[in-house]
Amino acid sequence: MPPPSADPTKSKTSFASSTSLPQRLARSESRAASVSQTAIDVLSTLSQVTQAVPYLSIISGVLAQVVQIKKDIDFCRQEWEGVMEDIEKIREMVERFREHCEKAGRAEDALPDELKSAFKCLESCIERVFKALDIFCSRSKGIASRVTAVLKRDKHLRIVQQCRSDVARVLNMFNTELQIHQLVKIHELWAAVRPHASLISKLNSPYPDEKLPAPPAILCGRDDEVRAIINMILHQVPAHIAIMGSGGIGKTSVALAVLHSPGVIQRFENRRFFVACDAATGVDALILEILKVFGMSLESGIAPTTKVLAFLEASSCIVCLDNFETPWDADPRAVEAFLAKVTSTSSTVIVTSRGSGRPPQTNWSKPLLPPLRPLTLEAALETWESICGEQDEFAERLVKAVDCVPLAVTLLAHLAESDCAEVVWMLWNKKFTAMVRTYDSDHRLGSMEFSIELSLQNPRIAANPHALQVLGVLCLLPLGIRLASVDAMEDAFEGLLPDILTARLVLMQSSLAYSTDGFMRVLSPIRHYIQKRHRPEEPLLDRLENYYLSVASQVTWRTSLVIRQHIYIELGNIAAVFELSLERSSALPALIEGVLVFSDVCTMLCVYDTKLLTLAATMAAKRAVALEGRCLGRLGFLFYFLDRLEDANDTLQRSIAIHAAAGDRLAHATDLRALARVHIRQKLVPEAEEALLRSAALHVEEDDMSGKAQTLWVLGTLYRRGNRITEAQRTLREALELGGAWCRPDVLLDFGHLNSQIGDFREAERVLLEAAELHARAENQLGRGHDVQRLGYVYTEMGRFEEARARLEEALELHAATGSQRGQAFDYRGLAKLYVRMDRLDDAEAAYRNAAELQRKAGELIAQADTLRDLCEVYVGMGRPTNSETVLRDAIELRRSAGHAAGQAEELKRLGDLYLTMDRVVDARDAYSRAAKIYAETDRIAYDAMLQQMQQLEGRLDQPLV
Template structure:
């Protein structure tokens, strides 16, 4: 034993020689003794206060913290590490004594009750952990245990959070003695330069009165907020971003989590070009209910927010996001990032701009237009008219024309309701004035003009200058929008067009969809009605590119055809615009018109808006042939679409103009085709009369006279279509087959030499018919295969008909499996024509039936 003491004494002697400090374990013992005495005094004071406070919840809290300190005093070995916890327990005692002095149980329904509940949860958690540590020590047959310092630090931080919440909520509660406010703030907060007595609770906005079609979106975003995600809600003006976020902050899950610490900071009404960092921070602090002073507002705001969880909405964030572009205001984004990094703080911003603060993990959500159903409910909730049900379809079309834009729907419905417009009057007002109807009042919530001007006045848009407005006007002019892949080629006079479009997209003035830059309908109407017309230079650029593309098309899927297919609606719009506005002698436009229609008929059959523009072409000697060509290609397009009445009318109009222009061959071709269409409609007498009338007319006599042998020797290629159909008619009416075959072969060679594929088609079809009737099935198949080779990839309808014909021939040859395969191939390769052209569909169906009948499948046939 003495030996051990000697070693200890020697060891302590060596330590004392190195310095005058007391040995470590001696110093620790003194600290623990001092701490034990402090704990005893604090425990006694807490127990005395517990007997005085009138609120049972407060009594329970005081009892719990007294128990915590008693356990620390009796069984915890590292008592000195609990200094901060003990200090906070003293603060809790003083706060509860003052906060509950004049309070009643009724006060627990308000802010004081919420604060006490949170404090009770926190101290119970600490008590449970400390008691658990005691039990662990007991079972290990030890009477003292160590508690990890990190765990103690976590308890300390939690108490800081709850005390901050208690401070904020308790001092704003009704009925609390204001003499306590100053003392409570001194106890809980040591924040310099903050004018604490002027802290006040700012109530967030209430639930929007009208919010339709956003339930799923609000639920989705609420879930993200509850799971501590920062949100950026992006969209153009009037899309309802602010309404959506006001709905979110009033959701039960959100109010339960954040209670009164839901802050709504709006930067609406501030000028992005004049905002300063100080303005930004003062606005921010004001919405939190605090006043800042001094040179470090971020630290003051961060201290306030660090006390408890908080949800902060930054509404109209484009204002400061635009301002932060300026070099002098580059400290705004870092300030937002610092606030976003505070534990428990969640940011939700609404903005027209996509330039959101960096270094924050935003979940970006685009706020889209309403669906039709929600748009209708919203409109008729405002506009209540006895005859609404009768005009429901018209109103539905009007809402669609507004692109279901919430603000526009709201303004239009209110205008109709306030002015007492009937549905008919409403539609007339819209057709007459368009976006002008959407300027019912002043302010961005009542006027489309004001919300548009807000976007156009943003510094990044203004910095684009006139080029920005020129690009926006062109995008609004083109119904499909601007093809982003072709923007540089379409607008060579705007060398920075890609950069311009990026800025317009960033500010939600335009949006990207399927490689096109588009604008919402209300923005398009505003630009057309109030901003500026498309720049003439830009229009000429677009016209030149599209016209050259149409003139250069070669195959179904070459580069030119791909452009026409992708931009076909834009090309159609430019042609229609030019037909209505160009001088009557602009031959290039008329040629582009019929070439474009021919492309549609062959590769993309659909209805066209060019019909009225073609009909309105002024007829004179310089336009007769040009207009005739447009009418003829329009007629063939209608024919392909099985719009037989419209096709007949177009053929008839083209026939008359060709006759006026002196082109008797084309006149005859139109008349014969017109007669064939009448026959297809079952109007046989009219068809026969038309053909007989042609034969009796002077023009027919002239045509017949031109078929003299002398004329054939001068130009043996003249009148090839008439000659081909003459000999095909001879065959149909029992003419000599050998003679017909000889003439058609000769005519086919002539057509091949001049490169006219349509004449080649007509001759080959005649030869195939003759071979089939003579049971020369191999020759028939060869002729049809030649047709497929000529038209496949260029004229899909002709290739389809030839393929169906091959299938019928194959069945006659006994190869029904090949026949079915060919029919199936025709359906797969040319589905558009099989569906859009009733005559082709019937031919395909009839061919299928013939095959099955030949195969003996009577039920299938």
């Protein structure tokens, strides 16, 4: 079990130590220091804060302290009243938001990204107010200060008016940001649940869902635990409960008993869900398992995480994540973070997990449930009697021998059904000793394992030898055997497993398997034991590999929804079998071909499984299979989708080298096109163009016009972004002619961009509407989001502001639903440009701030710098040159970090221009000089112009230019 990770909100010397700020304030007052000294103490503490919800309590206290200072103001007190009223309004908003977070169980969460910029502005505003108050609280400065203050009353009134303007602007920003935050959440929720409205409408039905497993037939000795959990569920809404304990101790039985209890049924009705996590070997697989239980598909293109969280928020259900240790062990940090999001919704969550440690980052309901212990002797014997109908001294000896562990007691009791407890006891003594001697000390059988082994030797299994083989195959499949696929599996195994259904009956009678949700499954302790001790023989493994190859490699998967749904249902099984087979397969080329097709399907379903492709590439390299390059090419493209651009670049370069050496021109061309996409995102334009031209030439050499069309589309986009209009028109038109219907909506989107650039807005509107319609027919939410976003930009340019706002908000909804941070950032940029046109500069500032934060999260340094540059212009329009300077400096640093020298020089020149408007001539000269040094190496024309501009400053400086 992974060790609990440290809480990031408590790892810094920040507001998590709640006494630091009051102590600083007390020290300041006791020293009779000035108000500005108090401000220094407060803000030095603020600068260390991790912006999390504990921070809200402190910022609220700081605001309250500001309001209290008004009693120390000796002049202009009436003018300060308005400032203090607005500060108190901000404090009340912060308090309400903090209380909402705590009620939602998110007391340690990070602040929403939409709000961080508002708090940064608030901190700056507090600093300015503190410094201003220092002038007006003259008591500590003597009579001379008061006399001076009276003489400078007009100047001081302007200072108060500026403070009031700043505070009012922050107050307006908070109102705007909270509205935007709420709008984003509503859009995400609505977009994710809208396709499943009929499903959610049925959730209040009193009839049980067939996907919910039946309650345990026998559950003895667990009344106290079940009662405690039910009490927390009914009185701590929403409850978050972890049922911990060792394997076979009864965690799943307790959870099911809770889900089927009258009180829980009355509260949640049909909103009760049980998710078996056995097949979830990571966070993505866990999300898919949850979606399956919810009855939600991935066909709409909405990000799976968004769907899960939106469903949980909309339904206020109760969900049990059983055997949670499987995904948690595989991917601790990602799974912990996902669980924290799940438990921040309005739904109740139960987790069962082997061990005694609970996942951190989740606010678990109190009191914490201790790990389940073995049954009392009385409860164990009651369990035995419920199965066998009677108990005796041998039954007592047996339950003691297995330490009263429920699963072991159940297995032995079922053995005793066909004989008697005395015979089972004799077998135990005889065979347990022999089996312990069979295994060395490092693999010694425990009582639980021996109980399983003894169950495998019962008469039912002996009479049906195929049952043990079926069990071996079953334990290799995390999801279990799909009952609807039994006939196909029997055909695939060609007599090796002739009667799976009969074997299923025998295994269920022996308590070695169970059925739920259309699958035959096994309990986790049994699965682990069988995998370790009774792995199927090679012929069975070969047939299992071939069967799942046939499932995952059907050529019509792109056009057949039924085939995609079949693959989707068995994703966990396919991945597990492929991983096992890659280590042992004698037909590796065919298997890797299947892995590549499977990866294509997963990508279409928004599942990016890099682990399987990495293993495939490694095995191909070890065994000299030519498919290594294709695996690397596909892997590089997955890294591109995951915004891991350095990994994408390195992996694609390796693939290109392999395909070039092998003379595989089509694969080489495909790799070059993917690499060009990476370069475009990295703003490496010359490198991207070179890769695309080479790709197009290779496609022509192979007479592959469809591949050439794909490359020309990307090349046309590159030319358009570089304002190479004629080349873009020619290239995109050729791509449209060669590509046919499959690429038409994407190329039309680029034509819409292009027509906007040249001012042909009517034509832009026409082609974008057609693109949006085509993307909607294809159920491509992301593509449609891009179309309507661009329409919003076009309508802004046409002065159709209401239509622009509606389109941009629709785009924001679509991009939020598909998890596209980049798309959302450009939606906010579009809204900001719209607000500038409407002279709503405060709203424009908030929208640009949101865009910049999304770009920061996505690692889009250059795009973030572009946004800050535009925000600088908004601040200029608002008469806030200091803010303009701050964001420009941030933009310069971002471009320096991204290695974007040309952009860095442009921003330095812009900074110099700003300094001139502020009469800071020396600073302007310094900025121009830094820009000139960069231009000297990148742009000689710009360098010469810069030198001329610097010469013009000589007359305004007291010293000559160096």
